[in-house]
Amino acid sequence: MATAVISTLDPKSRAAARGMSDIAIRNLFIVPTILFLIVFNIFPLLYSLGYSFTDFRASTNAPANFVGLQNYRELLNDPYIWNNFVVTAKYVIVSVVGQVIVGFGTAMLLNRDIPFKGLITTLLLLPMMLSMAVVGLFWKLLYDPSWGVINWALGLGKFQWLGDPDMALYAVAITDIWMWAPFVMLLSLAGLSAVPKHLYEAAAIDRAGPLYTFFRITLPLVAPILMIAIIFRTMEAFKTFDLAYVLSTQPSTEVISIRLYKMAFQEWQTGRSCALAYIVLIMVLAITNIYVKYLNKVKER
Amino acid sequence: MTQIELRGVQKWFGAVQVIKDLNLTIADNEFIVLLGQSGCGKTTTLRAVAGLETIDEGDILIDGKPVQHLKASDRDIAMVFQSFSLYPHMSVYENIAFPLRATRISKAQVDAAVREIARVLRITDLLAKKPSALSGGDMQRVAIGRALVRRPKAMLMDEPIGALDAKLREEMRAEIKRLHVKQGSTTIYVTHDQIEAMSLADRIVIMHEGVLQQVGTPEEVYRQPANLFVAQFVGSPVMNVADTTVSEQAGQVSVAVGGAEKGFAFPGELLARLNGHAGGGLKLGIRPEGVLVAREATDGFLPVEAQIIEPLGSFDIVDLKVGGEVLRARTKSGFVARAGEKVFARVDPAQAHFFDTASGKSLGVAL
Numbered sequence: 001m002a003t004a005v006i007s008t009l010d011p012k013s014r015a016a017a018r019g020m021s022d023i024a025i026r027n028l029f030i031v032p033t034i035l036f037l038i039v040f041n042i043f044p045l046l047y048s049l050g051y052s053f054t055d056f057r058a059s060t061n062a063p064a065n066f067v068g069l070q071n072y073r074e075l076l077n078d079p080y081i082w083n084n085f086v087v088t089a090k091y092v093i094v095s096v097v098g099q100v101i102v103g104f105g106t107a108m109l110l111n112r113d114i115p116f117k118g119l120i121t122t123l124l125l126l127p128m129m130l131s132m133a134v135v136g137l138f139w140k141l142l143y144d145p146s147w148g149v150i151n152w153a154l155g156l157g158k159f160q161w162l163g164d165p166d167m168a169l170y171a172v173a174i175t176d177i178w179m180w181a182p183f184v185m186l187l188s189l190a191g192l193s194a195v196p197k198h199l200y201e202a203a204a205i206d207r208a209g210p211l212y213t214f215f216r217i218t219l220p221l222v223a224p225i226l227m228i229a230i231i232f233r234t235m236e237a238f239k240t241f242d243l244a245y246v247l248s249t250q251p252s253t254e255v256i257s258i259r260l261y262k263m264a265f266q267e268w269q270t271g272r273s274c275a276l277a278y279i280v281l282i283m284v285l286a287i288t289n290i291y292v293k294y295l296n297k298v299k300e301r
Numbered sequence: 302m303t304q305i306e307l308r309g310v311q312k313w314f315g316a317v318q319v320i321k322d323l324n325l326t327i328a329d330n331e332f333i334v335l336l337g338q339s340g341c342g343k344t345t346t347l348r349a350v351a352g353l354e355t356i357d358e359g360d361i362l363i364d365g366k367p368v369q370h371l372k373a374s375d376r377d378i379a380m381v382f383q384s385f386s387l388y389p390h391m392s393v394y395e396n397i398a399f400p401l402r403a404t405r406i407s408k409a410q411v412d413a414a415v416r417e418i419a420r421v422l423r424i425t426d427l428l429a430k431k432p433s434a435l436s437g438g439d440m441q442r443v444a445i446g447r448a449l450v451r452r453p454k455a456m457l458m459d460e461p462i463g464a465l466d467a468k469l470r471e472e473m474r475a476e477i478k479r480l481h482v483k484q485g486s487t488t489i490y491v492t493h494d495q496i497e498a499m500s501l502a503d504r505i506v507i508m509h510e511g512v513l514q515q516v517g518t519p520e521e522v523y524r525q526p527a528n529l530f531v532a533q534f535v536g537s538p539v540m541n542v543a544d545t546t547v548s549e550q551a552g553q554v555s556v557a558v559g560g561a562e563k564g565f566a567f568p569g570e571l572l573a574r575l576n577g578h579a580g581g582g583l584k585l586g587i588r589p590e591g592v593l594v595a596r597e598a599t600d601g602f603l604p605v606e607a608q609i610i611e612p613l614g615s616f617d618i619v620d621l622k623v624g625g626e627v628l629r630a631r632t633k634s635g636f637v638a639r640a641g642e643k644v645f646a647r648v649d650p651a652q653a654h655f656f657d658t659a660s661g662k663s664l665g666v667a668l
Contacts, residue, residue: 196384196386198386199386201353201373201386202386204353204372204373204374205352205353205374206374206379206400207400207403207404208374208403220390221389221390
């Protein structure tokens, strides 16, 4: 009875009256999706892999010449590209660490009986729901040296948040933290409320102090879900484009995706930018894999 | 050396009073069982002693010092939870070591203490395992080990074996008793199972709706229940309780049950002991083993009809119709062959209890 697994079409239904089988209906739903995926995702992915081995330029009619690994070789030997990677790494670390500290901290504060907990949680989630470009424009105004609210509130005078090459990257990271810490908070909150209350009671009976309880009970039990939040945020931070692009034009904030954008659509080095995109893809995959390995280890219990 | 005392403890959950003026003194090394139905306040009492629950009025004293304002961690009391509450991400070893490590004791001392307690509980070969890999009984042993390892002032146990299956429960019951005899520490144990209470306790504390009903040794609670609640809660099968009238005819005192014409013969001194309660508003309480059954008409035995027979292996429980009431009697297995049979029954005066219907209090009649 292998066919019993597939739920069959009700013979009295309207679709059956039109002479459609359940397989026909299944295809009706799945085939468009698959086609869409192939045309817009899989085909470009493979096609760009091909381009990455050529000197193709989309702005000219010149035919693409196969150049082998030359693009990769040159990119990996280019100190400017390496600088972009360093900038990106700095950005990822600052922004993800910041989001975890702020998000997890907020979650700890919210994980108790307080009035209007639901409302407060919802309000805290608002930044996450805004568009990246809008957030970028907002914060550009907030950071403004002469009349920005931040300098006024902190009494910093005419401090150049985005104009200062050393500060600009951190300013972008702060904006990203503001926007995405709620995401970490939301996942942490789910993790924290899943820790059974009786474990805290047991710890209290076992005479564990607040710090000991936090590091030996709370953190290990929330770790798996916190790891998931960190994976998501690392991947996202690695490919940040819009926020950095809108906020700042400093070379010190030129993360790898901005470099990629310029290479592909301003310098029209299509083949080379495809190679760079692949390098980035491999890096993100590698980092994610390390996390996932660790996550599986944490979950093993 | 720990003595625990509760003085006038009151506790409300909103408008509901869950502990009503509780007074109790627990001696050093004593094994006290709090017994009662779920929702009677016994677990709340235990948690109040542990420091997991605040009290609204009264004092909790440990070794004479009031502790009701101290945090759980400052009371030096260990507790075994019904859900075991083992730390799921730690091995058995780490679980048992947790209370020691939390207070910065040297590694060598921790190791020695953990291995010693594991040996006593016979779980040495489980030390490397995670709690999720353990059976219910082993989880319970680990939970007890975690509680005992730091030699606390007192042990609190909240239905520690309630979640286990019947066979394992019996095993663990014996184990807990063995440990208490061996380690010796003041223990408060909460359960709703009266067999557990009877078998473990030095003294049983019976609670009902937040009110303490009776405190006594298992023997006392069983032989001299203070009121109807205790009488019917302790003992299995349950004590028979029936409305009764006591009358005297020609110097012969008889106790009639369920409006029956003829009563059971009782010694004459009963009337004096009842102190004028004989008229009405009286209930007779008799345990099934106090209802004697005979196959033939014998002096003092009344004819009754056996309605239902429950064979329980080592003995039978026979429902006897007496007037409008049913008395359950305990007989040898197979003593009454089948339901519907006519047999003869008598109530053993020495095992009879009399209760005031209005207050439910025992009249303390012991013949």
